[in-house]
Ligand SMILES: NC(=O)C1=CN([C@@H]2O[C@H](COP(=O)(O)OP(=O)(O)OC[C@H]3O[C@@H](n4cnc5c(N)ncnc54)[C@H](OP(=O)(O)O)[C@@H]3O)[C@@H](O)[C@H]2O)C=CC1
């Protein structure tokens with residue numbers, strides 16, 4: 001690693017405080033950031049370097065997985081951080097920023113490498129990139145990379161405009177679009193489990209898989225992001241990005257090489273193969289949307305979405321979505337992918353369940369055993385691990401078959417040592433590895449797919465179902481699977497059937 005100056009735009013904001021600064025500290029503590037780095041925090045409000053470093057220390061103590069040990073250690077880390085008040089619309093401020101960056105480049109020997117992290121509202125991305133160029137910040141011999149946060153646009157058209165603005169200044173290879181789900185340990189593990197195991201790879205197709213279910217459930221409501229969320233909803237906030245990215249990881253073909261572009265090529269082929277919804281009727285038949293009303297969660301009263309701060313009291317924004325999606329290619333023809341996400345659900349849990357088809361009518365089925373399907377579950381969040389359910393003979397009992405499980409709980413083993421998604425992604429951006437960032441064509445295909453849903457909803461607000469906070473969403477989401485002869489499998493370690501053996505070690 002040859003060092004870099006990191007310029008964090010939006011350094012006084014929530015993302016910087018909760019995710020970015022803690023990630024820098026963990027990288028430093030783990031030796032992944034050597035002494036050749038500097039961080040410049042940028043935002044409009046005034047802060048001295050000392051105040052900024054105090055804020056930094058508070059955020060690390062509150063949110064980082066490594067806490068600050070002693071003052072000497074802290075001082076060594078903190079001296080890499082400086083703050084400059086800057087309004088991104090003020091080009092002169094960028095010239096001043098360039099001078100400071102050059103000084104830090106010399107001081108920490110970072111070879112002219114610069115990473116610009118835009119933890120800002122997307123409307124500001126275009127101006128920042130123009131002003132980076134006008135301010136001379138791209139005139140060094142090192143590399144220049146732009147890391148940007150979601151949401152990347154509001155629909156295909158706005159995303160396209162945003163992309164054009166960025167591309168006037170940066171090449172695609174230097175744009176790192178964050179989807180923090182791609183930084184999660186178990187999402188990255190999907191490809192390893194799929195492609196490194198002889199007993200999964202041959203079965204990974206429509207001959208053996210009945211359906212795939214992706215659940216991304218949250219107990220939280222909209223917290224202090226009501227203004228943003230009411231404009232976005234679950235479709236744009238979660239489905240367009242995290243859910244379709246996970247679907248692509250599950251469905252993609254094996255890449256020919258483990259090169260970022262090869263992996264992204266395979267993912268984009270999946271997104272291109274999503275069967276589009278051609279009419280409002282198709283959307284109604286395949287997509288359920290809901291909004292939470294007042295309810296109870298973990299014994300506490302929860303307000304209705306429409307009573308949340310900064311939310312329109314008559315809002316029709318969806319806080320829940322479930323959909324039946326098909327990938328129209330040779331491997332997946334006829335296999336439904338069911339996706340669901342919602343706020344104020346009973347548990348925080350992200351899981352992907354692969355339900356295998358049952359064995360043919362063999363001697364066991366002929367004997368009228370009620371065989372449970374085999375399940376492979378990727379537990380992404382908060383518990384991390386892999387769960388495999390199969391059928392076996394109940395010990396001692398005559399002819400009784402029961403489901404047993406192999407339950408690998410990775411988070412029980414490595415616990416706090418698992419790097420946080422942002423830590424991993426900042427490290428990758430620093431190394432120039434774009435594998436787990438989204439390329440423009442992926443983003444564009446994902447928008448194209450969800451735009452058809454958004455358009456149908458815009459024309460008909462009548463099919464918004466309501467669900468009480470603390471429930472699993474509208475009944476229509478169960479009916480969606482029941483119509484195909486399936487059901488949602490329980491998540492968060494609450495699987496059905498008599499599990500007689502679970503290994504947690
Ligand atoms: N918070 C989160 O968990 C997540 C956030 N994101 C995305 O990250 C981005 C940032 O989010 P978040 O941190 O929550 O937002 P905040 O509103 O908390 O922070 C916004 C930051 O932008 C700065 N800012 C605003 N206008 C200007 C300006 N004209 N010039 C310079 N700085 C400016 C603000 O500082 P000041 O007022 O001092 O100028 C502040 O530091 C958004 O795109 C969001 O969607 C994505 C996923 C999760």
Ligand SMILES: O=C1O[C@H](COP(=O)(O)O)[C@@H](O)[C@H](O)[C@H]1O
Nearest residue numbers: 150180218220237238242350381
């Ligand atoms: O991007 C987002 O993700 C979070 C959920 O992320 P997780 O890592 O906590 O599962 C979600 O709450 C937020 O609305 C969305 O913008």
